[in-house]
Amino acid sequence: MRIVIIEDEIKAAKSLATTIAAIRPTAQIVASLQSVESAVNFFTSNEQPDLVFMDIQLSDGLAFEIFEAVQLRCPVVFCTAFGEYALDAIRANGIDYILKPFSKEEVQKAFEKVDNLKNFFQQNTQPDLSGLLAKIGAANKGKESFLVFKDNKYITVPTEQIAFIYIRYDTTTIMTFQNQSFPLTQSLETVQEQLSPKQFYRLNRQYLVNFKAIKEVEHYSARKLFVKLVLPTPDELLIGKEKTTAFLEWMGER
Structure with missing residues (x-):
C-alpha cells in the first residue's frame, strides 16, 4: 500500500508515520507533505497513492483546497481537531477521520474502514465536499x-x-x-489548531499572538522583525527572515 501524509507539524507527521509502520509494516510512505501547494504539486506530477492521511489546517490554507485543484480518487483519512463541526459531514462522504491527538487503535480502525470502503473508492469519482467545506469554514472561526x-x-x-x-x-x-495568566494542559500545537488562523498567528515555537494584541512591528537586524504587543511579554518577540513575508501578508489580510 502506497501512502501519502499531509501534515504541517513535523512531530505529528513522524508520529503518524511510526504508527502506520507498526500497523501496516508493508506500507510505503511515498511522500510527507506540509502544505496545500506541495500537495497539489505532488498529485499533479505523481501517480495517485492508495491512501492519504490529511490534516485539515495546513500552513498555507485548508486542506480541502487541494480537492479544488486536483481530482483525488483514493480514500482520504482526515486528521482534525474540529470534530464537533466536521465529523458528521465527513461520515456522509464515506471518509474516515482521526481526531487529534490520535491513538494507535484509532489509526487501526481507520485502516479497517478504508479496507471496507475499497469498492466505494473504485468508482473513480471525486467526493462532493461542498457540505464539508461549509462546516470546516465555520470551524475555522x-x-x-x-x-x-x-x-x-x-x-x-x-x-x-x-x-x-x-x-x-x-x-x-x-x-x-x-494581564491575567491561566495554565493550559494542552500543547501549543493543539491550541493553535483550535484557534482562528486569521485571528491568531504562530510567531515562533513559543508564542501565539492575537492580531488585536499587536501594537507595532519594527525591522530588526538580518531582515528579522521585532513585534511589540499592547502588554509586556516574558520574551522579545522576534520573527526570523524566513517567516517575515508570511507574517506581513497575514497582517495585511484585513
Missing part, C-alpha cells in the same frame, strides 16, 4: 472560549480576551488583555 483551572476553580476564558499564548518549560499559558 475557532473556539469561543477555553476551560482553565486556577486557584482550585474551573473557569472559562473567552478567546476574544486572549492577547497571547506561550509555552515555557513545557507549560502552556494563556495571557489575557487584562
Whole structure:
C-alpha cells in the first residue's frame, strides 16, 4: 500500500508515520507533505497513492483546497481537531477521520474502514465536499472560549480576551488583555489548531499572538522583525527572515 501524509507539524507527521509502520509494516510512505501547494504539486506530477492521511489546517490554507485543484480518487483519512463541526459531514462522504491527538487503535480502525470502503473508492469519482467545506469554514472561526483551572476553580476564558499564548518549560499559558495568566494542559500545537488562523498567528515555537494584541512591528537586524504587543511579554518577540513575508501578508489580510 502506497501512502501519502499531509501534515504541517513535523512531530505529528513522524508520529503518524511510526504508527502506520507498526500497523501496516508493508506500507510505503511515498511522500510527507506540509502544505496545500506541495500537495497539489505532488498529485499533479505523481501517480495517485492508495491512501492519504490529511490534516485539515495546513500552513498555507485548508486542506480541502487541494480537492479544488486536483481530482483525488483514493480514500482520504482526515486528521482534525474540529470534530464537533466536521465529523458528521465527513461520515456522509464515506471518509474516515482521526481526531487529534490520535491513538494507535484509532489509526487501526481507520485502516479497517478504508479496507471496507475499497469498492466505494473504485468508482473513480471525486467526493462532493461542498457540505464539508461549509462546516470546516465555520470551524475555522475557532473556539469561543477555553476551560482553565486556577486557584482550585474551573473557569472559562473567552478567546476574544486572549492577547497571547506561550509555552515555557513545557507549560502552556494563556495571557489575557487584562494581564491575567491561566495554565493550559494542552500543547501549543493543539491550541493553535483550535484557534482562528486569521485571528491568531504562530510567531515562533513559543508564542501565539492575537492580531488585536499587536501594537507595532519594527525591522530588526538580518531582515528579522521585532513585534511589540499592547502588554509586556516574558520574551522579545522576534520573527526570523524566513517567516517575515508570511507574517506581513497575514497582517495585511484585513
